[in-house]
Amino acid sequence: MSFVGLSDSEEQRMLRAIGVGSFEELLAAVPKQARLQKPLAIDGPLSEIELRRRFGGNARANAAESAVSFLGGGIYDHYIPSALNALAMRSEFATAYTPYQPEVAQGTLTAIFEFQSLIAELTGCDVANASLYDGATAAVEAALMARSQTGRARVVAAGAIHPHVLQVLTTYLDGRDLTLVAERGGQVAAEDLEAALGPDTACVLYQHPNFFGLLESPQTLHKLAHDAGALVIAHCDPIALALLEPPGATGADIVVGEGQCLGNSPSFGGPLLGYFACRASLVRRMPGRLAAETVDRHGRRGFVLTLQTREQHIRREKATSNICTNQGLLALRATIYMGLLGREGMREVAELCVQKTHHAALLAAAIPGYRLPYDGPFFREFVLECPADAAAIARAGIERGILPGVDLGRFRPEWRRRLLVAVTEQRSASEIERWADVLRAAGGKG
């Protein structure tokens, strides 16, 4: 089937109005040998009933259909308030295009302005943009911006940064001009960073809380980078920022990160929400769309996209980025999320995460064979050294309806006995107890 509403007689009328005898005449410019030679070999057409059956089967083939999740590593299972789904799934937001005609897009534009305001507040930065694809490409855009701002080439990535963020950065930087500073005891050691900095360093990128869930010491890192004349890019979890001192307030020039946790589903890792905030002096080098306040001809407040001369549709090869389509609907969801939780709710979610994560860590560390390899303070996840392969524990957990953590062996063979465990405000004390039971049972076998 299709979503075409057109009768044969209407088609005939239209062809007559066009002035052709048949539809084929309209295709005069398409060479015959360029036309499809045989029917496409694809499934369908399927009715809605058949589609539900097929996708229902796919959904049931994922453990997420029923299991309790302690998975993190960049994607978190936070609660999504019902009002959020009801609002964000409205056609008025979901089926609107990019707000290029502001007089009929004030809903979208106002929400973008509010998103920018909330992200700027959360990060301690002057300005934020309307979104980028994800946390990884936001880090790439930040690194490219720092290079063009400083005229320097080298990007220094310090400490336990998500391996996928580093991989994406490596792809875009094309293998050149990227220096990795290894973590020490799970965190960045100041002397290691200092040794890696030089007059060619454009920026220092760090993650806070880092890939292992550990907090870094932003002020120390900011000072070292600035002393070397480099810019600072902080890659931060926005839920954690509800509690932590915002890096923009202590000198980070650019703050980026992954905003999935702000009211968006895990959705197998996409769509995600890259956010990008920076100091005011960098605004003209920012990638992506920006909404700004203005007035209409009657003096009434309204919002428009601004500084579009940075963007590809105006500036073409001289644009600050090639991004066009962004993650608008996820930014809207994040805006509604931050509105619904508000000043108190955001802090409470963050505090619940800290309490429950530490409770789980304490429980696990008391089970024979398990230990916490790092001493530093952690926020919503932690690394757990296991007496057996993490992959085996993960398999055993699924049988009990628990996804016990991310098997870090997938990133590095020497991490194969490590689980990365995340505990959000959704996990109850009894779920945490069931999780600990999985560890006890699996540890005994190991």
Next chain:
Amino acid sequence: MSLERRLLIEQGGPGHRGPALPACDVPVRPLAELLRGARLRTALEFPQVSEPEVVRHFIELSVLNHHIDRGFYPLGSCTMKHNPKINDELASLPGIALAHPLAGDDASQGALRIIHDLSRTLAEITGFAAVTTQPAAGAQGEAVGLMMIRAWHRARGEGERRRKVLVPDSAHGTNPASVHLVGYETVTVASGSEATVDLHALRAALDDSVAAIMLTVPNTLGLFEPEILEVTRLAHEAGAQAYLDGANLNALVGLARPGDLGFDLMHINVHKTFSTPHGGGGPGAGPVAVAAHLEPFLPVPVVTEHGDRLRWDHDRPRSVGRVHSFYGNFGILARALAYILTHGESGLSRVSRTAILNANYLMRRLMASYDLPHEAHCMHEFVLSGRGLRKHGVKTLDVAKRLLDFGVHAPTVYFPLIVEEALMIEPTETETLDRLDHFAAAMERIAREARESPKILQDAPTTTPNSRLDEARAARELKLRWSVPGREASVAAARSAERQTIGRP
């Protein structure tokens, strides 16, 4: 009298709270002990609003938007078609929406199956060998495609020599921006008198320093390249790769396959051709389909089949690397698969056929009221020029703004750049004849108004939530975030401190 529209931060106050969170059911310890040594923030100046306030606020905002469920959206090159509702429901099934990307392959067979099915289906529709679903949007697909081209040339020892990419002057702005991003140099090729590729100009520009040509087919004027087979042949003869910008795939789907036209790779805007909701600016998805010789260079990981199981394969030594945090915009890709399966082969060919019919119908009707720079039959879109209205003191922008008063969105304006005062119109296949006639009648009336009472156009729109907005003022004042009531002073102080540090480092 209605309440003035207020921002979230201008509503509520202390004591206004949203949905409650559960009490902590594990032993509570002091934060200072748990986060020892960490510096915590002293204030978070977020709104304090109740759930009813949040709901009212966003419903009030929502009704200010034009959207495809409400009315016609003839944005050229944007393919704003109906968004089937079941696709959103399928993507929201718990087993799909809650699937975690690091759960492991055994726990993710359903998600892998969706990606695998979509990849195979897109390869068949486009006539290519393999697909990556990682790029999050068309522009990222372009960049990833160019990275693969670069890797291919390097593998052949020609990486240093081939640095140029030929791009027609009618191309989307993302093309040259993506070329720049991967470190290549754009060479703009002027279109011929028929607004299609000028073979002489192309031959002159093709040499052994060219890495690729990037084309949009049909082009941004909605015209099919009649010499397309010769164009791709010439590119290959010169050792270059042929990249297709898939923005206009809606004209080809079920009719012709880019792989059969001689292209080596393309990106697919699933938020255009395959109808995933545009979300007020995103998310989209930009899978890239490639011919067999480029398959080794696809981003990692790649889905592979092992009997009836699917696995992510990371061991791809010639890959350009990873380009997304995980596997691309999975929830969007799932919707696209549902859309394609709904249509099947027969439905998809009806898509391009009706899109082409609708565009030609509008074009022939509107050429009586507006200039039509190129008279050939169009494919799925066409471009008019408003230059004839200039003598009445009316610009294309005024036509666009006046259209908003008739409950339809404006076309894409001032693009492509090679047509002055351009109005680029793409009706898509999901508009019915009576909707097309309504739009045409509005356009005809506007052309009449331009002649008889141009002030109506210059003052438009008058029926929208805001009258024309001052974009110059927005760029001058650059107010990019709200003021927190009672905190203006400290923001001003921060700004002034900021000014003193500009230039450092």
